[in-house]
Amino acid sequence: xxxxxxxxxxxxxxxxxxxxxxxxxxxxxxxxxxxxxxLKIIEEMNYEPNFMARALGTKKVYHFAALIGDPGIDGxxxxxKTGIEKxxxxxxxxxxxxxxxxxNPYDAESFIKKAExxxxxxxxxxxxxxxxxxxxxxxxxLWKEKEIPFVLFNTQxxxxxxxxxxxxxxxxxxxxxxxxxxxxxxxxxxxxxxxxDEETSNSAHLTKKEQGLRNYFVQNNLHHHYEIIxxxxxxxxxxxxxxxxxxxxxxxxxxxxCFVTTSKAHEIAKYFEQKxxxxxxxxxxxxxxxxxxxxxxxxxxxxxxxxxxxxxxWGINQLVDHLVFKKEISAVKFLPLDIVTKENLNYYIDESxxxxxx
Amino acid sequence: xxxxxxxxxxxxxxxxxxxxxxxxxxxxxxxxxxxxxxLKIIEEMNYEPNFMARALGTKKVYHFAALIGDPGIDGxxxxxKTGIEKxxxxxxxxxxxxxxxxxNPYDAESFIKKAExxxxxxxxxxxxxxxxxxxxxxxxxLWKEKEIPFVLFNTQxxxxxxxxxxxxxxxxxxxxxxxxxxxxxxxxxxxxxxxxDEETSNSAHLTKKEQGLRNYFVQNNLHHHYEIIxxxxxxxxxxxxxxxxxxxxxxxxxxxxCFVTTSKAHEIAKYFEQKxxxxxxxxxxxxxxxxxxxxxxxxxxxxxxxxxxxxxxWGINQLVDHLVFKKEISAVKFLPLDIVTKENLNYYIDESxxxxxx
DNA sequence: CAAATAAATGTGCACGCACACAACTACTTA
DNA sequence: TAAGTAGTTGTGTGCGTGCACATTTATTTG
Numbered sequence: 001x002x003x004x005x006x007x008x009x010x011x012x013x014x015x016x017x018x019x020x021x022x023x024x025x026x027x028x029x030x031x032x033x034x035x036x037x038x039l040k041i042i043e044e045m046n047y048e049p050n051f052m053a054r055a056l057g058t059k060k061v062y063h064f065a066a067l068i069g070d071p072g073i074d075g076x077x078x079x080x081k082t083g084i085e086k087x088x089x090x091x092x093x094x095x096x097x098x099x100x101x102x103x104n105p106y107d108a109e110s111f112i113k114k115a116e117x118x119x120x121x122x123x124x125x126x127x128x129x130x131x132x133x134x135x136x137x138x139x140x141x142l143w144k145e146k147e148i149p150f151v152l153f154n155t156q157x158x159x160x161x162x163x164x165x166x167x168x169x170x171x172x173x174x175x176x177x178x179x180x181x182x183x184x185x186x187x188x189x190x191x192x193x194x195x196x197d198e199e200t201s202n203s204a205h206l207t208k209k210e211q212g213l214r215n216y217f218v219q220n221n222l223h224h225h226y227e228i229i230x231x232x233x234x235x236x237x238x239x240x241x242x243x244x245x246x247x248x249x250x251x252x253x254x255x256x257x258c259f260v261t262t263s264k265a266h267e268i269a270k271y272f273e274q275k276x277x278x279x280x281x282x283x284x285x286x287x288x289x290x291x292x293x294x295x296x297x298x299x300x301x302x303x304x305x306x307x308x309x310x311x312x313x314w315g316i317n318q319l320v321d322h323l324v325f326k327k328e329i330s331a332v333k334f335l336p337l338d339i340v341t342k343e344n345l346n347y348y349i350d351e352s353x354x355x356x357x358x
Numbered sequence: 359x360x361x362x363x364x365x366x367x368x369x370x371x372x373x374x375x376x377x378x379x380x381x382x383x384x385x386x387x388x389x390x391x392x393x394x395x396x397l398k399i400i401e402e403m404n405y406e407p408n409f410m411a412r413a414l415g416t417k418k419v420y421h422f423a424a425l426i427g428d429p430g431i432d433g434x435x436x437x438x439k440t441g442i443e444k445x446x447x448x449x450x451x452x453x454x455x456x457x458x459x460x461x462n463p464y465d466a467e468s469f470i471k472k473a474e475x476x477x478x479x480x481x482x483x484x485x486x487x488x489x490x491x492x493x494x495x496x497x498x499x500l501w502k503e504k505e506i507p508f509v510l511f512n513t514q515x516x517x518x519x520x521x522x523x524x525x526x527x528x529x530x531x532x533x534x535x536x537x538x539x540x541x542x543x544x545x546x547x548x549x550x551x552x553x554x555d556e557e558t559s560n561s562a563h564l565t566k567k568e569q570g571l572r573n574y575f576v577q578n579n580l581h582h583h584y585e586i587i588x589x590x591x592x593x594x595x596x597x598x599x600x601x602x603x604x605x606x607x608x609x610x611x612x613x614x615x616c617f618v619t620t621s622k623a624h625e626i627a628k629y630f631e632q633k634x635x636x637x638x639x640x641x642x643x644x645x646x647x648x649x650x651x652x653x654x655x656x657x658x659x660x661x662x663x664x665x666x667x668x669x670x671x672w673g674i675n676q677l678v679d680h681l682v683f684k685k686e687i688s689a690v691k692f693l694p695l696d697i698v699t700k701e702n703l704n705y706y707i708d709e710s711x712x713x714x715x716x
Numbered sequence: 717c718a719a720a721t722a723a724a725t726g727t728g729c730a731c732g733c734a735c736a737c738a739a740c741t742a743c744t745t746a
Numbered sequence: 747t748a749a750g751t752a753g754t755t756g757t758g759t760g761c762g763t764g765c766a767c768a769t770t771t772a773t774t775t776g
Contacts, residue, residue, distance in 0.1 A: 003451070005762055016726045021764065029724055050451060052410035053762035056731045060764090093361070093408060169705075176701040183542050183659060183699075216701070301541060336705035339697040341541075343534040343574070347527075347694035363732055374756040379734065387754060411732035414761050418734095719775085726769065731762105739756070745749090 004047045012045070013038050024049070051325060055094045064088075064098045064319055065118040067128035068312070069105030075288045076263045076308065077105065080153070083312025084127070091316065094324045098316060099123070108132045115139050119146075125163075125319040127312075129154040131203070151318045153311040155205055156332075164318045166333045168306035170205040173337050174212020177283050180302050180339070181257045182216070184281060188225030189256035192248065196233045196264040209261045229255065235267060245271050249280075260284040265303070269294035287340060287348060296342050305338035305348055362405045370403070371396050382407070409683055413452045422446075422456045422677055423476040425486035426670070427463030433646045434621045434666065435463065438511070441670025442485070449674065452682045456674060457481070466490045473497050477504075483521075483677040485670075487512040489561070509676050511669040513563055514690075522676045524691045526664035528563040531695050532570020535641050538660050538697070539615045540574070542639060546583030547614035550606065554591045554622040567619045587613065593625060603629050607638075618642040623661070627652035645698060645706060654700050663696035663706055 006024070010017040015034060022030045023038045030038075066084050069077040081100070088098035101118045104110035111132050118126060119142060126143065130136040130152055140160035143150050149163040156165050181191055193210050200206045210230065217223040231248055235241045245268075249255060258268055258280055265284025272280065273294075281301045284291060286308065294300045314333055321329050340348050364382070368375040373392060380388045381396045388396075424442050427435040439458070446456035459476045462468035469490050476484060477500060484501065488494040488510055498518035501508050507521040514523050539549055551568050558564045568588065575581040589606055593599045603626075607613060616626050616638055623642025630638065631652075639659045642649060644666065652658045672691055679685040698706050 003762085006764095007762075017763085018727075018765085019725060022725090025764085027765095031724065034724085050414075050762050052414050052451065053731090054764075055410050056408075056414060056733095056761090057763035057765080058731085093410065172701065172704075176699065179699050179701045334705060336696070337702040338694070339699070339702065341534065341537050341697070343530065343537045344695040344697065346530075347692065361732085364734095365732075375733085376735085376757075377755060380755090383734085385735095389754065392754085408732055411761090412734075414731090414763095415733035416735080416761080717776105721772105721774070723772065724770080727767085729766090730764090733761090734759105736759090737757085739754100741754070742751100743753085744751075746747100 003050060004045045005050075006047075009038065009041055009045065009047060013041050055324070058095070060095055062094075062096045062125070062320075062323055063121070063123045064096060064125045064127065064316065065101055065121055065123040066098055066312075066316070067101045067103065067111075067114055067118055067126065069129065069131065070102045074105050074263075075290070076286055077102075078288070079308035080129070080312035080315075083309040083314075084316055085312075086309075087313045087316035087320070091320050091324070094320065096316075096320055096324060105131060108135045111135055119143070119148075122146075123148065125323055126150040127315040127319060128152065130157055131155060133157065133204075149319070149322065151315050153315045154308075155203065162331075163322060164315075164329055164331055164333060166311050166315045166318065167335065168205075168311075168337065169334045170208035171212040171215075173285070173304050173306070174209040174214075175216045176212075176304060176337055176339065177209070177259050178213045178216025178220075180283055181213075181259070181281075182220065182222065184301070185256060188222070188227075190227040190229065190252060190254045191257040191259055192252070192255050193228060193230045194233055194258060194260045194268060195231070196260060196262045196267060197235055198262055200232060206261045213259060227254070235264070241267075242271065249275075249277070256280055258282045263288055263291065265300055266290035266294050269297075269299040272299055273297075287345075292345065295340070295345065298342070301341070303340045305340045307335040307338065310335050361408060362403045363408075364405075367396065367399055367403065367405060371399050413682065416453070418453055420452075420454045420483070420678075420681055421479070421481045422454060422483045422485065422674065423459055423479055423481040424456055424670075424674070425459045425461065425469075425472055425476055425484065427487065427489065428460045432463050432621075433648070434644055436646070437666035438487070438670035438673075441667040441672075442674055443670075444667075445671045445674035445678070449678045449682070452678065454674075454678055454682060463489060466493045469493055477501070477506075480504075481506065483681055484508040485673040485677060486510065488515055489513060491515065491562075507677070507680065509673050511673045512666075513561065520689075521680060522673075522687055522689055522691060524669050524673045524676065525693065526563075526669075526695065527692045528566035529570040529573075531643070531662050531664070532567040532572075533574045534570075534662060534695055534697065535567070535617050536571045536574025536578075538641055539571075539617070539639075540578065540580065542659070543614060546580070546585075548585040548587065548610060548612045549615045549617055550610070550613050551586060551588045552591055552616060552618045552626060553589070554618060554620045554625060555593055556620055558590060564619045567617075571617060585612070593622070599625075600629065607633075607635070614638055616640045621646055621649065623658055624648035624652050627655075627657040630657055631655075645703075650703065653698070653703065656700070659699070661698045663698050665693040665696065668693050 006017050006020050010020045019030060020038055023035050068080050071077040071081055099121060101114040103114040112135055126148055151164045152162045153166040156167060195206050198206060214228060217226050229252060233241055233244055260268055263286035265282050268282055282299060283302045284300055285304050285306060287303055287305055291300060291303055295303055318329050338348060364375050364378050368378045377388060378396055381393050426438050429435040429439055457479060459472040461472040470493050484506055509522045510520045511524040514525060553564050556564060572586060575584050587610060591599055591602055618626055621644035623640050626640055641660045642658055643662050645661055645663055649658060649661055653661055676687050679687050696706060
């Protein structure tokens, strides 16, 4: 079961290995006649390059930049960061170095500053979470001009043809939430959809989650019976935050479910705990420690896991596959929407488990 | 950021690369004094072997045998087979060849025959689903004597120290089912636990699933209120199978949930469909086509995915890591217990998605 | 048509490791 | 003490590629 080597191709085509190499890598300086002959033979023998030898034989250093939010400011970013670091560690053997550029996820200015720094570093590829639509667009144009491929994660912006988008299907995750609510309460309940700490106007994925939820009920012909209440909340003024919640729940005692579209489900859980509210079930996003605490306490029923670690990990890997291995990569990579409960939680958070996912 | 090479170690230790090589691979013939010095330097420089170069430098061919059930007889085995083939394809570069030995999962004799064939092929490693406890034990002893490492998946049998076990945590999956039932019906319901087409006496994992379910209710102090009815069913005589179900559901009209411990949830769904039973929710295992059909129709509420594809994939990979790369591998690898509904199904079945898991 | 340039092709080494083989040292034995 | 042997250590080549450099062939120019 011997592997076909470049040497074999060269032999059969009666040329030197150097020429085959040029054809394989489009290095030019090959006559059209010879090129075609070689391509045909490559096809015939269905040659597959040996990645190990390829990686061994090249000493080129690839420099990637990763633009992510500050985990110190919002714990959500811990996982993408870990994923990126893991991928970076694995890719080190192939001559890949990843530099992190960490911005304040609540400050567009900070994003601009870090994006500029990343651009100045003149990397071979960029991975970023384009949180601020307006602010990121000029960079997309700049990078396109400089021919620096970029991979998006977390937030999808297809208009500027990124090399790839990694992330959740926000809309579909809303559908999953709908299912969980419907399953948990066949009688028509009222649902509070809470957007916490982010403007829906500048982050499309929140709206998509809400739409997914609403459409679940439409598609199942239930929307006449269900009541969906929407709220945009902000913790910057905590007293006001609590007052808003008071108003909502006192004014709508019929609410039985709360769907939190950001990673802040724990804030609602905390509120419920303090107010001794036990009859409302919470469904939220992301396995951050605060959420896990309330998941284990039973105040949060389900968390939808968007695989933030995987997003970072696969994001870097897309760049590696494209630039280092010259593989064809898919333009979109949706990650699974895991439904996480107290009972299956362990399989999603244990570090060693992460390697087990296929 | 240059990598440390064996050569660097040899230089620093003032020995030849051959000697370092002997230490790294425990090939013997190294004086204790030198050995320790080298080990210390390896530690100091924290050397990490370059797997590519390692794989490239050895031309040894590894021969693995995989013993699995026949997908033609029970569709469940399609996924492990696919996973094994995928891993085999990836490992080809490292000189790994995998031969499949496919037995009839309902026939112990067939298992013995195939296990004998696999043994005769004298492989370097074996991956198998030890479905028949009594029948497999002699082989464990034989392989141990012949020093052939074996990896188990699907069914755990720790007594004969396999190299590794890959698979589900059956007990915990029962707990997950308990949660889903409890969440879907806070008022104490009755649950039918159905073991279909397998003897609980010879397959421990079915019993573990049931125990997990029961213990969910115990741990949440609910066991006084819930009623759990157990049934062992077999489709070999289909008329009898239906008659049994008739008896159960007519005799227990209070049943609201059905938990099927094998991959045969679709049989119950089919029965419900024919009998126009709509008020009983089904929770089952495995994303086989028949189950997906009824999941999409809404007759099955949830499927617990044990990642059968991953089991095959990681099973082969454990052998590869151990034998080819001489890595340390974990004795147990539990795969995530995915909760799958109609709404997030796509992320678990689309082939291209499988690569996205971390 | 010779010289200069451009295009095409060939050659050989390095990447980091494994392994076969060669060589050296220390210890026995007669 | 020389020969024999076991215990150590050193050397060199191949694995499949990529790439820098050398060489040959075709094309252009004055």
